[in-house]
Amino acid sequence: MNKPLDMTSSAIVKRAFDAEAARADFPVLARTVYGKPMHFLDTAASAQKPQAVIDAVSEAYGGDYANIHRGVYYLSQKATEAYDAARAKIAAFLNARRPEELIFTRNATEAVNLVAYSYGRKFLKEGDEVVLSEMEHHANIVPWQMLREAVGVKLTVIPISDTGELDMDAYARALKGNVKFVAMTHMSNALGTVTPIAEIIRLAHGAGAKILVDGCQMVPHEKVDLQALDADFYVFSGHKLYGPTGIGVLYGKRALLDAMPPYQTGGDMIRTVTFAKTTFAEVPARFEAGTPHIAGAIGLGAAVDYLAQFDMGEIHAHEMAVAEYARSSLQSINRVRIYGEAATRGSLVSFGLEGAHPHDIGTILDREGIAVRGGHHCAQPVMEHFGISGTVRASFGLYNTKADADALIAGVHKVMEIFG
């Protein structure tokens, strides 16, 4: 595990991406709701699972299940290998330098909390500034507020424009202060904005600050190269990446992780324990106290295998074509207002309809078989920016097609029919 990864596997010829064919890999998509075909447009909240992931989780329990890193017996060895292999697969998928730079967490939320707690309490002090954006998910706001309460850091919020773009001038100005840390989204879950993260990282480093990137909405949709990005920390959740729930990833540069104290303590993360003194294991074990979500990690490895058979660029191009088609169709409806019109954006559309509340729209669409999210998307500051309580969000994954977008548009017309 200490050798750099062999990257030659990425040279394997990819399967051409075909969304219609890929749909058959996701058993849930074949079902109906209320007697109608289902149009799942809530992948940004959680993605559906391909059969390969479901099988991998089943096999993790039904095939070689035992606790890992403990037993000397056959099953434990097999389970340990599968768990470690999952970490290596994910590291290769994201071009991390080493698998040990990836910590398995419960989800992205726990990954942010880990950094805010462990790195934050050790390396940040009263008066240090932590920079956030106005369009962060609550999970990348509240842990930093807790740190503010604990050690007295100052939070600086970079505003967004009315199109949903980060104010880069304000960011550059903020970095002239006593900024020691930046916590920034790679793609907004509420607006779809893709931030100029490479530039944001470069500027943070130029100011001597460390940076954590929330990649939850980016990793499932575009190729992310952790070494090229050079972020200090990068977090994402497994369930949005077509993997199981209960598993997420914290990537951290090895030198930083090595210097950080444990977040939780217990079994599997120690070297020696006596009642006088305990010494801690090396990363990643130091940050994975207790029995981890073994099957979840293996399932996430299978999700990455599933994606790696395709070129992420082809998946992205397909998703964007569908999302942009839905966006322009919605835009042509007079009473629709789109929230989030950044020049660089991902495959989701957040919108409102004059005279109808997002939850009423969501209920009516639901009865048409269309699953969308209505509400504030755990990004209430964004809603405040636009003076609204929520939006309807249609988000697109690799299995969505124009038929889903057409159903959405027909559904919106039905809403207008009911609301008159």
Added chain:
Amino acid sequence: MSDLRDLYQEIILDHGRTPRNFGPLDGANRNSEGHNPLCGDHIEVHATVDKDGRIQDVTFEGHGCAISTASASMMTDAVKGKTVAEAKELFEHFHDLVTKDDVLPEEDMDKLMVLAGVREFPMRVKCATLAWHTLNAALQNEDEPVSTE
């Protein structure tokens, strides 16, 4: 579609668009705030209760979906002039109406019956009951904002 038409009846859409008893209430002696964290909706209920325990006037403010706004609007119509005890009993009956399939509606339901369609939409019951929970808190003069969670 029939379920949807049951939920979004014309009278509900009407109360949703043009709510009755909407706005602040001068001289209110019972006030409370309610939140639905699921959707971010927020409501305030104000009431004037006289020394005999009768609700002389009641209003609400805030914004929400058609169901929560219509329910709040119809609630204010329904409880105005009732005693606090009667209003609380009405709340119980209303709660049964929107959550239970197998109960016969109580006589005092009257116009509130149009909200019975909500019970086919379990995710929306909280929308219909937010105003009532908030009124209940106001009548108990609770200072803490109530939440549907």
